[in-house]
Amino acid sequence: MSELSKDQFKIIGYKEENINKIERPTISYWQDAWRRLKKNPIAMMSIVVLGLLVVLIIVGPYIQNYDYITMNVAKKNQGPTGANWFGTDNLGRDLFARTWVGARASILIAILATGIKLLFGVAYGAAMAHFGGWVDELLMRIIEVINSIPSLLLTILIMMVLGNSFPALLVALSITSWCNTARQVRGMIKQLRESEYIYAAEVLGAGPLRIIFKHYIPNMIGILILDASTAIPSFIFTEAGLSFLGIGLKSPDISLGVLISLGQQSMDFYPYQLLFPCLILCVIVMAFNLLGDGLRDALDPKLRR
Amino acid sequence: MESEKRQIDTSVLRVEDLRVSYHTYAGEVQAVRGVSFHVDKGEALAIVGESGCGKSVTAKSVMGLIKPPQGEVKKGSAIYFQEENILNYNKQQWQQYKGGKCSIIFQDALAALNPTMRIGKQIMENLQIHKRMSKKQAAAEAVEMLRRVGIPEPEKRARQYPFELSGGMRQRVMIAIAFACDPPLLICDEPTTALDVTIQGQILDIIKDLQKEKNTSVVMITHDLGVVANIAQRIAVMYCGMIVETGLAEDIFYRPKHPYTWALIRSVPRLDLENKQELATIPGTPPDLLSPPKGCPFSTRCTFCMPVCLERMPEQTPFEEGHTAACWLHHPIAPETPVPVLKGGAAHEGM
Amino acid sequence: MKECNPILSVKHLKKYYQISRSATLKAVDDVSFDIYPGETLGMVGESGCGKTTCGRTCVGLYGKTDGDVLYNGADVHTLQGSERFRFKREVQMVFQDPYGSLDPRMTVADIIGEGIDIHHLAKNKKERQEKIYHYLEQVGLNQEHASRFIHEFSGGQRQRISIARALVVEPKFIVLDEPISALDVSIQAQIVNLLVDLQKRMGLTYLFVAHDLSMVKHISDRVAVLYLGTLVELTSSAKLYDNPMHPYTQALLSAIPIPDPNVERERESQKIKLQCEVPSPINTKPGCRFQGRCQYAMPVCREKMPGLVDTGDSHFVACHLCSGEKKV
Numbered sequence: 001m002s003e004l005s006k007d008q009f010k011i012i013g014y015k016e017e018n019i020n021k022i023e024r025p026t027i028s029y030w031q032d033a034w035r036r037l038k039k040n041p042i043a044m045m046s047i048v049v050l051g052l053l054v055v056l057i058i059v060g061p062y063i064q065n066y067d068y069i070t071m072n073v074a075k076k077n078q079g080p081t082g083a084n085w086f087g088t089d090n091l092g093r094d095l096f097a098r099t100w101v102g103a104r105a106s107i108l109i110a111i112l113a114t115g116i117k118l119l120f121g122v123a124y125g126a127a128m129a130h131f132g133g134w135v136d137e138l139l140m141r142i143i144e145v146i147n148s149i150p151s152l153l154l155t156i157l158i159m160m161v162l163g164n165s166f167p168a169l170l171v172a173l174s175i176t177s178w179c180n181t182a183r184q185v186r187g188m189i190k191q192l193r194e195s196e197y198i199y200a201a202e203v204l205g206a207g208p209l210r211i212i213f214k215h216y217i218p219n220m221i222g223i224l225i226l227d228a229s230t231a232i233p234s235f236i237f238t239e240a241g242l243s244f245l246g247i248g249l250k251s252p253d254i255s256l257g258v259l260i261s262l263g264q265q266s267m268d269f270y271p272y273q274l275l276f277p278c279l280i281l282c283v284i285v286m287a288f289n290l291l292g293d294g295l296r297d298a299l300d301p302k303l304r305r
Numbered sequence: 306m307e308s309e310k311r312q313i314d315t316s317v318l319r320v321e322d323l324r325v326s327y328h329t330y331a332g333e334v335q336a337v338r339g340v341s342f343h344v345d346k347g348e349a350l351a352i353v354g355e356s357g358c359g360k361s362v363t364a365k366s367v368m369g370l371i372k373p374p375q376g377e378v379k380k381g382s383a384i385y386f387q388e389e390n391i392l393n394y395n396k397q398q399w400q401q402y403k404g405g406k407c408s409i410i411f412q413d414a415l416a417a418l419n420p421t422m423r424i425g426k427q428i429m430e431n432l433q434i435h436k437r438m439s440k441k442q443a444a445a446e447a448v449e450m451l452r453r454v455g456i457p458e459p460e461k462r463a464r465q466y467p468f469e470l471s472g473g474m475r476q477r478v479m480i481a482i483a484f485a486c487d488p489p490l491l492i493c494d495e496p497t498t499a500l501d502v503t504i505q506g507q508i509l510d511i512i513k514d515l516q517k518e519k520n521t522s523v524v525m526i527t528h529d530l531g532v533v534a535n536i537a538q539r540i541a542v543m544y545c546g547m548i549v550e551t552g553l554a555e556d557i558f559y560r561p562k563h564p565y566t567w568a569l570i571r572s573v574p575r576l577d578l579e580n581k582q583e584l585a586t587i588p589g590t591p592p593d594l595l596s597p598p599k600g601c602p603f604s605t606r607c608t609f610c611m612p613v614c615l616e617r618m619p620e621q622t623p624f625e626e627g628h629t630a631a632c633w634l635h636h637p638i639a640p641e642t643p644v645p646v647l648k649g650g651a652a653h654e655g656m
Numbered sequence: 657m658k659e660c661n662p663i664l665s666v667k668h669l670k671k672y673y674q675i676s677r678s679a680t681l682k683a684v685d686d687v688s689f690d691i692y693p694g695e696t697l698g699m700v701g702e703s704g705c706g707k708t709t710c711g712r713t714c715v716g717l718y719g720k721t722d723g724d725v726l727y728n729g730a731d732v733h734t735l736q737g738s739e740r741f742r743f744k745r746e747v748q749m750v751f752q753d754p755y756g757s758l759d760p761r762m763t764v765a766d767i768i769g770e771g772i773d774i775h776h777l778a779k780n781k782k783e784r785q786e787k788i789y790h791y792l793e794q795v796g797l798n799q800e801h802a803s804r805f806i807h808e809f810s811g812g813q814r815q816r817i818s819i820a821r822a823l824v825v826e827p828k829f830i831v832l833d834e835p836i837s838a839l840d841v842s843i844q845a846q847i848v849n850l851l852v853d854l855q856k857r858m859g860l861t862y863l864f865v866a867h868d869l870s871m872v873k874h875i876s877d878r879v880a881v882l883y884l885g886t887l888v889e890l891t892s893s894a895k896l897y898d899n900p901m902h903p904y905t906q907a908l909l910s911a912i913p914i915p916d917p918n919v920e921r922e923r924e925s926q927k928i929k930l931q932c933e934v935p936s937p938i939n940t941k942p943g944c945r946f947q948g949r950c951q952y953a954m955p956v957c958r959e960k961m962p963g964l965v966d967t968g969d970s971h972f973v974a975c976h977l978c979s980g981e982k983k984v
Contacts, residue, residue, distance in 0.1 A: 008612045008613035008616075009636065009638050010640075011610070011642075012610055012611060013607070013608050014607055014608065026804045027808075028805055036330075195756055196751040197756065197757050197758055197759045199712075199717055200758075200818070200821065203715055203717065204744065204748075204771045204774055204821070205744030206770065210774070214759075218761040219760070219761055355841060471933050474933065501702035501703055501867070501934065502702065502867070502912055503908060503934075504933070505911070506911040506929065507929065530841070530915035533915070534913060534914065534917045534920045535913045555917055555918070558917055569842060572841060573845075574870045574871050574873070577897070577919075582874075583849055584845035584848060585845065586842060586845040586846045586849060590810045590812060590843070
């Protein structure tokens with residue numbers, strides 16, 4: 001302990017500039033969420049894997065210059081070789097190219113279906129929250145009716161009526177999925193509406209459009225992203241299941257489900273024909289799920305700091 | 306030496322150099338940084354401070370509610386309850402201690418009570434565990450406790466659930482549960498902050514009555530100086546994780562020695578004072594506990610800050626009757642400063 | 657002061673909520689008062705007294721069930737078009753919760769700038785920026801705070817931002833709905849000093865709603881005491897403290913602890929201790945709302961609701977006991 005000198009005891013008071021200074025750099029909600037996400041190794045891994053998958057989906061079929069239709073009967077049912085990395089199927093078609101084209105179709109369907117689900121769900125939920133009263137009650141009852149029908153049954157019926165095409169599958173997948181989104185959006189808007197900052201905007205004279213676009217939507221994007229991140233893998237899985245059962249897409253259309261279905265038929269003799277599509281399906285779904293978990297943690301405001 | 310010995314003989318609770326940190330996403334938050342105080346038998350000590358000063362964390366430490374790994378009570382801290390260091394308790398000793406020897410009343414009664422259990426049963430649970438009463442005895446005693454805390458129709462109320470009662474009633478139930486086992490020590494963590502002022506008076510009266518009746522020591526955590534004036538014999542003022550001043554209630558209110566205490570007392574408007582007079586304020590906000598200042602925690606906002614305050618932590622300067630303040634202004638070398646003497650009934654402009 | 661017209665005039669305001677077919681919650685039940693330009697009217701009461709509902713109804717956030725709220729003579733709830741727009745500018749509000757009353761996704765500049773954008777108060781970006789900086793400094797913050805997000809600020813600083821948001825549209829009348837209840841004691845003092853200072857400089861009129869009578873008395877010229885949706889006493893702050901007439905006001909004043917141990921000890925014996933709990937505002941009984949807890953309750957109190965009567969020198973009380981000859 002060094003000696004204390006007299007001039008250390010001169011009164012200097014506090015510094016005015018230090019009073020309201022904020023030490024840390026400014027950080028927005030999204031920057032903060034991204035920072036949290038970066039700290040999650042599993043989520044970052046999933047992003048890398050998904051990135052890789054997207055690249056492969058786009059360029060995969062072109063890497064070896066095989067297209068997914070050409071049959072080469074001489075080369076049928078060959079295991080993975082240097083020429084065909086995933087081997088060939090019973091008609092001599094290159095499985096590597098087919099797998100990626102199939103994945104492309106699966107993911108495309110999933111994304112489109114998610115888009116429909118979100119758009120319709122948001123509009124429906126917003127209508128319920130906005131009008132309230134008997135409109136809300138009526139729309140809610142409709143959702144409950146839809147929910148009480150087993151979704152698989154409904155999907156099968158629709159496919160049977162509309163046929164095994166891409167658009168039909170899209171309709172079948174999204175016909176019941178929007179209910180959850182609508183309910184979430186309704187709850188979110190009802191909650192936001194009571195927030196004091198919405199009241200403050202009303203007192204300032206903000207019209208409904210301004211409130212919707214400047215206040216509601218930015219505050220809802222978080223849950224919509226989460227909704228999408230769980231919906232996409234779910235749709236991929238469902239489509240695979242439907243196509244596997246023969247209710248979804250059918251050959252010559254390709255998707256992962258179709259490939260799995262075909263692979264299953266020659267499972268005993270040529271297991272690799274089943275293995276590769278399954279593997280890719282699992283990797284995609286797992287990557288999305290893990291990313292979804294990471295996003296949930298990153299976007300949850302309660303976990304801030 | 307003699308008074309210290311006396312302290313050790315009569316104190317129910319003695320906290321020495323308590324240090325508690327929370328490990329968060331952003332780093333280590335030093336919530337409590339070296340807090341020492343004692344509570345004698347039958348007396349009420351108020352720990353006053355603003356939000357973030359560490360008073361709730363101190364209360365939780367005494368109650369054993371700091372959960373690792375996020376919360377950490379640092380080595381070198383000691384909490385002596387009736388001469389035993391509770392930080393060294395094993396599981397069985399903790400069970401006996403919590404609720405039996407030391408009880409706590411929280412601010413939010415609704416969150417602290419079990420929503421699925423009837424009121425009477427919650428009191429009985431405590432009695433059965435700590436006083437080993439039979440079910441029948443405990444039931445009768447529970448009803449008696451409810452009557453004692455002023456709940457009308459106690460037999461009927463004992464069969465109700467917490468959500469059926471109003472805020473004030475729930476707080477009384479918490480008091481009943483806390484006092485049921487005649488604990489020598491009661492901790493109250495802002496028990497009246499969420500209540501209306503007319504109910505607040507009733508609750509404070511109940512606590513005071515039961516305190517006198519059972520000779521319980523009370524540690525009252527609050528930010529409301531009015532509540533402190535009503536109930537406390539001794540006061541400890543906390544700021545930024547440390548106790549800056551301790552003393553008898555009269556000493557703290559009328560002869561405070563620390564600039565923070567001066568400012569705090571003069572920033573509270575009193576009913577019996579002039580209208581629209583400018584209130585004394587403390588400019589700025591308390592420092593971040595993630596990186597607290599090296600020297601005195603109040604240095605960044607103190608009108609009397611000196612260079613030594615920024616560099617070194619002040620020591621506790623003792624005054625009469627156990628009154629201590631941690632401030633460099635009381636060092637022999639420090640310049641003479643006009644210390645405001647706040648007489649009872651009116652505040653003088655001294656600063 | 658009474659010669660000029662009131663800036664806000666509330667006449668027999670009623671706001672009821674129909675909870676179910678048989679239960680009506682009378683949040684505000686026949687409340688009348690006037691606020692004059694330049695003054696601060698404090699509105700005080702405990703939970704369930706309807707002060708927040710009253711404040712929000714006056715601003716037009718809530719609809720009314722009956723009665724009138726007149727701003728400069730015009731009925732607030734039937735304003736249309738440009739008059740309504742002007743009302744939205746001249747009457748502003750500061751809310752209680754510093755953590756909920758600011759949009760977490762917006763920067764401080766956007767929050768304060770919203771008023772400028774809505775009312776087209778700036779011709780270009782530069783002017784908008786300057787206005788934002790000006791009002792930030794008026795409330796004691798710095799320019800560099802404008803680009804930050806609200807989660808980086810403390811409670812007291814957020815309330816300053818709320819105040820800046822209200823000020824930027826240059827209002828004449830501000831309703832302050834418990835603006836300091838969620839803040840620490842020393843920060844409360846900062847905000848109150850700021851509000852008093854702004855009022856002097858900008859000629860504002862305040863309706864200050866709070867439950868802390870000490871702070872309300874300190875900042876207000878006149879105080880209105882509410883109990884369970886009814887106005888029980890309305891007078892100047894000094895008179896309210898020196899001569900409270902309504903039994904509830906007396907009980908309230910005596911219950912408030914004064915931060916002074918000797919004074920508290922002396923008052924202990926004189927304190928009016930109200931027994932029982934605050935009754936529910938749903939399906940209230942006829943007569944005075946305070947009958948169940950009042951030590952002076954008379955038979956007439958259980959039958960007829962007392963009207964607000966001037967007992968002399970603008971000291972209004974709603975009490976059968978007080979409006980009679982007998983003074984409490």
